[in-house]
C-alpha cells in the first residue's frame with residue numbers, strides 16, 4: 001500500500017512548526033475515507049480562570065488588563081462592580097460571581113471571556 005507522507009497540518013508542534021502526525025492518513029481527526037458524520041469528543045484544554053468577587057475585583061481587573069488592555073471596570077444598574085470585555089460582537093459583561101477565563105487560543109480581539117458559574121461547573125473541573 002502506498003504511503004503518503006504529507007503529515008497533517010491540523011496538529012503542529014509549536015516548537016518546530018512541523019506536523020505532530022507524520023502521515024496524514026494516520027491522523028486521528030482526518031480520516032479521508034470517512035465521509036459520514038461521526039462522534040468527536042473535545043480534548044481537554046487547560047485554561048486559567050478566576051472567580052470574580054467583590055473581594056478580589058481589583059486584582060482580577062489588573063490580571064485581566066495585563067492580558068487584554070481594552071478591558072475596563074464599571075458598575076451595573078444595581079451598583080455592583082463589573083468588568084467589561086469588548087469583542088467584535090459587542091461587550092461581554094463579567095459580573096460578581098462569574099468566572100473570567102483566559103482564552104486558551106487567543107486572537108487579536110479575544111483574549112478573555114466571562115462565563116456564568118453554572119456553565120463553568122459543567123464545562124470545567126479544577127486541574
Ligand SMILES: [Zn+2]
Nearest residue numbers: 008010027030
Ligand atoms: Zn489531521
